Amino acid sequence: MKVDPQQLIDDGYIVLRQVVPPDQLEELRTSFEILVEKQKVVWERERKPGEKPGGVWTTSGQPRVFFDEVVDAATANTIEFCLHENTLGVSQQLMRAPEAAITLMALMCNPVRDHGPASWHRDIDPTGQAPLKGMQMDYVKNGPGYVQWNIPLYDDSVFWLVPKSYCRPNTPEELQHLLTRPQEPMPNGIPIELSAGDGVVYSHMGLHWGSNYSTKLRRTVHLGYRAFGGNSYPIVDHFYWNLGFTKHLPAKARARFEHFFQLQMQQSDVIAATFHAIHNKDADGFRNGLAKLHPGEEERMVAVVFLSKLADKVRTLKDPEVSKLPIEERIGAISAHRLNFHLYEDFARRFSVEDAESIWKRFSTLYEKIEAEIARSVPNRTSRVMRYQLTDMPANFEAEDFIRSW
Ligand SMILES: [Fe+2]
The missing domain is CATH 2.60.120.620 (q2cbj1_9rhob like domain)
Structure with missing residues (x-):
């Protein structure tokens, strides 16, 4: 077809x-x-x-x-x-x-x-x-x-x-x-x-x-x-x-x-290497990782935003208070689904509590810019419809600006 x-x-x-x-x-x-x-x-x-x-x-x-x-x-x-x-x-x-x-x-x-x-x-x-x-x-x-x-x-x-x-x-x-x-x-x-x-x-x-x-x-x-x-x-x-x-x-x-799963594991390896590069303030390592994850040069920042959400999930799962919770509450803590939660938990195992926190901090400027845009454009965050009103990517903030924000 x-x-x-x-x-x-x-x-x-x-x-x-x-x-x-x-x-x-x-x-x-x-x-x-x-x-x-x-x-x-x-x-x-x-x-x-x-x-x-x-x-x-x-x-x-x-x-x-x-x-x-x-x-x-x-x-x-x-x-x-x-x-x-x-x-x-x-x-x-x-x-x-x-x-x-x-x-x-x-x-x-x-x-x-x-x-x-x-x-x-x-x-x-x-x-x-x-x-x-x-x-x-x-x-x-x-x-x-x-x-x-x-x-x-x-x-x-x-x-x-x-x-x-x-x-x-x-x-x-x-x-x-x-x-x-x-x-x-x-x-x-x-x-x-x-x-x-x-x-x-x-x-x-x-x-x-x-x-x-x-x-x-x-x-x-x-x-x-x-x-x-x-x-x-x-x-x-x-x-x-x-x-x-x-x-x-x-x-x-x-x-x-089995092949699909292997592809998924290879992708997790690339993301983990990219996170470690960010942790080590290794700008070239980050650029390489990002280019593998999002080969198209235009709109690459969208992938960086996705990574920021993942870093937030990893940090949350590593939190000693969260890790003690029953599974249903851990799933809720990162807004995951019972059918994909295991992937996030497996991925989080690749990082220590300290590394997860440090990686998260490197994303904080980007994350705050998006939070500020949510505060400006989404009157009610509990409304699914209102959440569609978050339309704009952070202005004048590209991959190189992200690197400088570390
Ligand atoms: Fe639908």
């Missing part, structure tokens, strides 16, 4: 027909249904005291099965589909990268009772990642380092988006809409009409909407892919899976995931 990377940059999405090879559709439906049934058993078991029978399955507006967690040898075709030329291969073409890996494997299901429309949103948080226009310009100039997919197994037009919204901040009208009537159709929003087996690949920075979580049968594969070695540093740089599940896979598929 041939795609045009420029189309994704121009429009923020591409609809592709028959991403699922037609002769695989029935067997994929069968396998995914088996995995839904397995996950329902898990959700029933994990249901909290006082929660309705069924747990997540009966309470969620969009029950989401991370199917790598329930896959077995008989249903391995679900995972193999994520490695297919039409998914992984197309993602790699779109990211123009020497390597690409799966970050997320989920199945979005219909709820058991009508939940109606969800709220329009962007899948990003500029206050925890990087100012919105920085991430957007990085995408436009260097191409995506991360792409996201919806691939329905049954006809599906639940997903809507506002074309081209991924590469600009909200207009004042959009901001008002998000604040006052987020569950209503948005001007310029369009439904993405997909037949069974079709797919939409899109920038998760764009405005999008689950328009109606009704009881109509919905089984839509939701995937994320990241680049390794592309021009930009990916907005999503972690995996929501770990290697344990691959014991169920045929050797060939397992080897692919």
